[in-house]
Amino acid sequence: MALQPAFLLHRRPYRETSALVDLLTFEHGLVRGVARGVARPGSRSRGALQPFTPLHVAWRGERELKTLTLIESTRAGVMLAGEGLLCALYANELLYRCLPREFAVEALFAHYGALLEVLPTPGLRAPGLRRLEITLLEALDAEPLFLSIDGDRPLEPQLRYGYDASARRFRPIADGHQGVDGRTLRLLAHGDWEAPGLAGAAKWLLREALAPLLGARPLRSRALLQSLVERRRAMPAD
Amino acid sequence: MSFSPLFERLVEAFRILPGVGPKSAQRMALHLLERDRAGGERIVAALGEALARIGYCQRCRNLTEHDLCALCEDPRRDERMLCVVESPADLLAIEEAGGYRGRYFVLHGHLSPLDGIGPEELGLERLEAEVAGHDYEEVVLATNPTVEGEASAHYISEQLRPYEVRCTRLAYGVPLGGELEYVDGGTLSRAFSGRLPFTS
Ligand SMILES: [Zn+2]
Numbered sequence: 387m388a389l390q391p392a393f394l395l396h397r398r399p400y401r402e403t404s405a406l407v408d409l410l411t412f413e414h415g416l417v418r419g420v421a422r423g424v425a426r427p428g429s430r431s432r433g434a435l436q437p438f439t440p441l442h443v444a445w446r447g448e449r450e451l452k453t454l455t456l457i458e459s460t461r462a463g464v465m466l467a468g469e470g471l472l473c474a475l476y477a478n479e480l481l482y483r484c485l486p487r488e489f490a491v492e493a494l495f496a497h498y499g500a501l502l503e504v505l506p507t508p509g510l511r512a513p514g515l516r517r518l519e520i521t522l523l524e525a526l527d528a529e530p531l532f533l534s535i536d537g538d539r540p541l542e543p544q545l546r547y548g549y550d551a552s553a554r555r556f557r558p559i560a561d562g563h564q565g566v567d568g569r570t571l572r573l574l575a576h577g578d579w580e581a582p583g584l585a586g587a588a589k590w591l592l593r594e595a596l597a598p599l600l601g602a603r604p605l606r607s608r609a610l611l612q613s614l615v616e617r618r619r620a621m622p623a624d
Numbered sequence: 625m626s627f628s629p630l631f632e633r634l635v636e637a638f639r640i641l642p643g644v645g646p647k648s649a650q651r652m653a654l655h656l657l658e659r660d661r662a663g664g665e666r667i668v669a670a671l672g673e674a675l676a677r678i679g680y681c682q683r684c685r686n687l688t689e690h691d692l693c694a695l696c697e698d699p700r701r702d703e704r705m706l707c708v709v710e711s712p713a714d715l716l717a718i719e720e721a722g723g724y725r726g727r728y729f730v731l732h733g734h735l736s737p738l739d740g741i742g743p744e745e746l747g748l749e750r751l752e753a754e755v756a757g758h759d760y761e762e763v764v765l766a767t768n769p770t771v772e773g774e775a776s777a778h779y780i781s782e783q784l785r786p787y788e789v790r791c792t793r794l795a796y797g798v799p800l801g802g803e804l805e806y807v808d809g810g811t812l813s814r815a816f817s818g819r820l821p822f823t824s
Contacts, residue, residue: 396738402642433808437771462809465817466771468778475775479737606737610775613743614782621786 389442389456390414393498394435395478399425407435407454409443410481410498415490419445419452431457438474438502439463450487463502469611470505476607477501477518484522484599491525494518512589513580519592520579530595531555532575543569549594566590631657683754685730685747687712695728702726706755707764708780710734710773714766726764729754734772735779746776748783755787762790769796769814 391412400406403426409417424431434441440460445452466474477498485491497518504510523529532541535555541547547556548565559565566587573581579588626632631653638649656664680686681693688694695701705726709715715728731746743749755763765780767773781791796814798807807815 398739433810436810439810459809462813465813467774471771471775471778475737475771482738606740606742610735610737610742610779614779617782617785 387444387446389444389458391460391495392417392441392443393495393502394437394439394441395482396437397421397435403429405435408482409441410485410495411443411490412492412495413490414488416481416485416487417445417452418450418487419447419454421454421457424457434459436463437478438466440499464506466502466505469508469614470511472607472611472614473505473511473515474502476605476611477515479605479607480519480522480596483603483605484526484596489525491521494521494525497521512585513582516579516585516588516592519596523592523595526599528554528595528599530574530591532571534558541568541571541575543567543572547571549591551594551598554595564590680730680732684728685732685750686715686728687730700725703758704761705764706758706760706762707766708751708777709766710768710776714768718766724764726762731767731776734767734770734776736772743779743783748780751780752783755784755789760787760789762792765791765793769794 392409394407395410395416396408397405400420403423405421405424407419407421409419411417421431421435423429424435426432435457436459440463442456442458442460443454444456445454447453481494481498485494497514501514501518504514520529530549531554533539533555534541534547535550535553535557538555541556542558545558545568546561546563546565547568548559548563549555550557556571570584570587571591573584574588574591578584579592581588634653634657635646635649638644638652639646644652656667677689678687679689681688681696682691683696684693686693686695690697702725705724706729707715707718707724707726708729708731709718710731710733712730712732715730718724718728729747729751731748731751733741733746735741735743735746763780763784765777767776777791777793784791795818796811797818798804798811798815804812
């Protein structure tokens with residue numbers, strides 16, 4: 387087969403010197419395979435097969451578990467550290483948990499690659515993550531439809547709304563409940579997921595929309611990021 | 625060929641060990657049965673006792689059959705330094721290399737969201753209590769230079785922020801006696817960004 391652009395989402399040890407790998411590929415989506423001998427000291431693929439490094443891979447096998455025949459890194463990945471690294475782990479866990487196997491979404495591959503490039507810059511992290519999340523939701527036909535749940539009416543700018551993820555629509559709510567005003571939602575409806583003024587609302591809404599895809603098991607990487615935010619908040623300002 | 629189901633079971637059991645394939649497992653089983661039954665008894669006794677009694681040190685989570693491991697009991701260790709490692713094997717490697725005289729903390733893994741391994745599994749609360757309760761000046765985050773090791777180091781350094789302790793990370797470098805053209809790009813670029821003043 388022709389070489390496929392790919393990113394490693396996760397690897398775990400398999401037998402003695404091999405690894406079971408989950409790859410996000412451009413043309414085939416999420417692919418699981420065995421990389422033989424990569425844990426052997428001196429293996430040429432050992433260093434290449436790292437998360438967040440742009441790869442070219444080839445495999446054989448038609449079944450769910452492929453055998454990787456070639457792994458090459460095309461260039462060094464961006465150097466991720468600190469919070470940017472935790473955000474990248476969040477992106478990996480999100481895609482791994484939500485994407486069905488061998489369901490290709492080329493836009494998702496592109497946004498994932500673009501996200502890795504911007505993660506070293508703190509101010510660009512949130513917009514990059516929102517772009518990945520909405521692309522994922524759109525691919526799975528789970529993105530919010532900006533309509534009121536009663537009769538599919540357009541959202542009223544002056545009303546406040548809560549989100550009903552199973553119906554993918556909005557429900558007017560009384561003051562004091564968690565929700566977002568119709569004016570903000572109308573801006574999000576135009577695709578303004580990355581606008582700085584809408585960051586809080588975008589984060590809230592996409593999280594609500596992703597919840598049914600994740601089920602009862604929370605994302606571990608999100609819990610990590612949150613616990614660090616809470617620790618920072620608890621610290622006396624210096 | 626199966627002349628004895630018990631023999632087959634023994635061969636299979638040896639194959640649990642790393643580096644042991646079917647041939648070596650068979651050789652080991654034959655050796656113990658044919659040449660060294662007393663040695664076999666010693667293995668059984670040692671293994672049985674080790675499995676029953678070795679647990680984690682209450683202070684540093686190193687392997688020990690006591691409440692505290694020998695390193696934690698040793699009054700000559702430097703009380704101002706703490707080195708955080710992923711595994712007892714890493715601890716042994718650092719001890720064998722020599723030069724480090726401080727204390728340790730063993731995580732028994734690294735943060736790995738997709739494997740469900742978080743701060744709890746790594747005993748990070750215990751680590752925080754260890755730092756809070758002692759006068760450490762420096763915590764060396766000697767987790768592996770992998771994505772997960774890096775994430776663990778970051779998380780721990782954030783966790784230890786409220787305490788007056790300096791967190792350091794092992795330097796990345798070109799292996800001694802190595803040649804630049806054979807060093808992988810990632811290592812080389814990290815070694816480059818972590819270069820030191822040249823003194824001779
Ligand atoms: Zn100890």
